[in-house]
Amino acid sequence: MANNPAEIRNMLRTYGKQLTNAKRLARFRRALKMSESVDVVTISRQARRRELIEKISREIIENLIVSGNENPVVSDILEQLELDFGERYLFEYPLDGSDVQVLKESAEGVIDLPPEEKSVIMNRLWEITLEKVDRTML
Known part of the structure; x- marks a missing residue:
């Protein structure tokens, strides 16, 4: 058994990544089951683009923001969010499988945001992400 704190941290980080991946797969499977019964509908090119962007x-x-992926698009989105609010935010899924947690880095350490502030941050994150994806798509 690992006695070194660094080894324990590494093991917990690995378990956390596995848990995040399992949750992602579960959400993906639920989305697939829900989409199986959808009828074929003809929509405009602009509507298809908007749907793809969303x-x-x-x-x-x-997936990417919560998993801490070092993707340049994710980095740009998080930098813009930090510029907009002047704070650095962390996003993670709790072990109980509930909605994403928004955490703020402060002088006292990392704190969980109240629901009202979380809603504002998530809305702005959504807007920034939509803008970024729209700009980068052909």
Whole structure:
């Protein structure tokens, strides 16, 4: 058994990543089951583009930002969020499987945001992500 604190931290980080991946797969499976019964609908090119932008943005927020991915798009989104609010935020899924937690780095350490502030941050994160994906798509 590992006695070194660094080894224990590394093991917990690995378990955390595995848990995040399992949650992501569960959400993906639920989305697949829900989409199986959808009828075929003809929509305009602009509507399809908007739908694709929203789908990619949702994927970025649910998976890449929460997993701490070092993707340049994710870095740009988080930098813009930090510029807008003047604070650095962390996003993670709790072990109980509930919604994403928004944490703020402060002088006292990392604190969980109240629901009202979390809502404001998540809305702005969504807007920034939509803008970024829209600009980078062909």
